[in-house]
Amino acid sequence: MRVGSVTIKDVALKAGVSIATVSRVLNNAESVNDDTRARVKAAVDELGYQRNEVARALKVRATRSIGILAPELTNFFFMAVVEAIGRVLAANGYSILVASADGLIDQEKINLQTFIERNVDGLIVAPTGFEGDHFHNRALKNTPIVVIDRQLEGFETDTVITDNRYGIKELLKGLANEGHRRIGFIGGDLTFFTAKERYLGFIDGMDELGLEVDEAFVFTEGLMLQGDGYEQLKKAFEQANPPTTYIIANDSLHIGATTFALQNLTSAQRSTLVFASFDHLSYAPILRYAHYTAGQRLHEIGVETAEILLKRLKGDRSDFPQTVMLRPEINVLDFNGGVPFSHYQ
Amino acid sequence: MRVGSVTIKDVALKAGVSIATVSRVLNNAESVNDDTRARVKAAVDELGYQRNEVARALKVRATRSIGILAPELTNFFFMAVVEAIGRVLAANGYSILVASADGLIDQEKINLQTFIERNVDGLIVAPTGFEGDHFHNRALKNTPIVVIDRQLEGFETDTVITDNRYGIKELLKGLANEGHRRIGFIGGDLTFFTAKERYLGFIDGMDELGLEVDEAFVFTEGLMLQGDGYEQLKKAFEQANPPTTYIIANDSLHIGATTFALQNLTSAQRSTLVFASFDHLSYAPILRYAHYTAGQRLHEIGVETAEILLKRLKGDRSDFPQTVMLRPEINVLDFNGGVPFSHYQ
């Protein structure tokens, strides 16, 4: 609130009406004379009046702001989703507050408190952990919350996620179609929702295809970061008889694995290397070795999330709690670093 | 503002003190008896009181919120910078509001209006265009604004940018050291700040090295998007005698150019291809052909920006308007898709 800024009081004075009338004009109330409306509008323009949303919020008990809780921001998935959410929400008069938890559950709790104090009208949360207990807050009783990307335990609410198992299974089908049987899995620590889902998709998918899972080919250590992908492919190649192909659980692992291949494998080894991975980002065209990718529908996730939230904000509680599961888009990369699709045993 | 939430009034009642005393305890005023302080704190805990920041903001004329205006969110540069800014600001009690202009100058103006109405205490803007006239707003008179990434015309304020010319010149030196003389430039439309600066860095740098700029080797069309990089390298290779190496002005162009090379050049052609480019992102290790990259100091840009803003918010106007120019980090990629550094004529 800037000192000396023009308020409805100034406008009222200038237009020769009461502040109530100014407020009515500002809020497009019908019951106001055309003349006075015009006079008020003229005064608004002349004075360059700009509404004080804070005062309005205090009075009407609604801030028209939505808090977004993310585990991190430096992540293509979140930013793309946030961008889409922001677009839809802005078109409906809402502003967005964002806060990163830096992967720390305690920081998520602090950020939540901040948003509560700021009286956000709604919340979108990409959970940092599994735990959802802290969302059971009295102040949040009437605040719609939609969870994205991961599922929360102990807190029931609307959720928008990618169909992780479907994605992995489709990737698997592609590889199996090419004739692969010795299929490895490069993933992450199963305490993470997406890591677990993608792992389970792999296990189920292999089973459905009638293929044997070789424990030595399954890597589920680490946080699915770039270095983990590097290390895991390294470990795979330390084996006497490594897999002929790999399912990779996300983009970072994929970059890491590709880096290992480029730096440490012989060109003979690389010539038969085949990957299929989750995520499809802007640099996908330069990812050698990838035959298939499962690209998350980032834009749709954002739009869907915003629309569910908007619906709840309007008081529509139908289908609560609603879970929207979006299938990723399966891409067949017809350029694979020069390696033509072929059949392996 | 949630109906029926607990206010300082409830706390006062419970603790048997006045609301002023509650407020004092909440704000850590010294002048309050230890006993009463304890009683108030107990009441706060029991009732689960949470401050209403909106009411506080209205009273003290400060929202402790900072608006971030970006041309887009789905961009590694902005994500990283926003994350760093958010961390520093959050540690100082500020929340951040973000809005993407979607590359539209009119949307940027709308977003600015929204932030003004929300009474943000400060503004960080990564301008969508050159034009800064709309920041001359009466309501913004006492609102610190720091501009990042690009410079604004017609509006003087604190600015944090990358030293684009330095970065390009260093890349050029690297290439010249390898013996290159026929150096191409893949950039973008000069109406963009970074496009122009990087282009000028190229022209100056070539001059300083005593090298001739061949107009046919300079590409400055488009918005520096992936497709542009693809097309520009394509055009270069349509020439009878293309450059032996290329300076590439950003990450998207780099991906595009690399894609063209992978898809359309012979392995003989690729074997001598050398790039040097601006930006150094997570997928840098898999960018073949790149000998040098100029990585922007994303984290530092964010921290520096937040700190200047914080300083202004404290009323410190020293060195205004301040321009911080951060030199990018020059990376020598010792793995280049197997191509050893060598000398070309």
Added chain:
DNA sequence: ATGAAAGCGCTAACAC
């Protein structure tokens, strides 16, 4: 159709 006035929850004089 318009105005007067209460009050959202909080902070900060100002008294005592």
Added chain:
DNA sequence: GTGTTAGCGCTTTCAT
């Protein structure tokens, strides 16, 4: 050290 009170800018009854 603590209480009383005014008021931040706005919306919204309730009168007229």
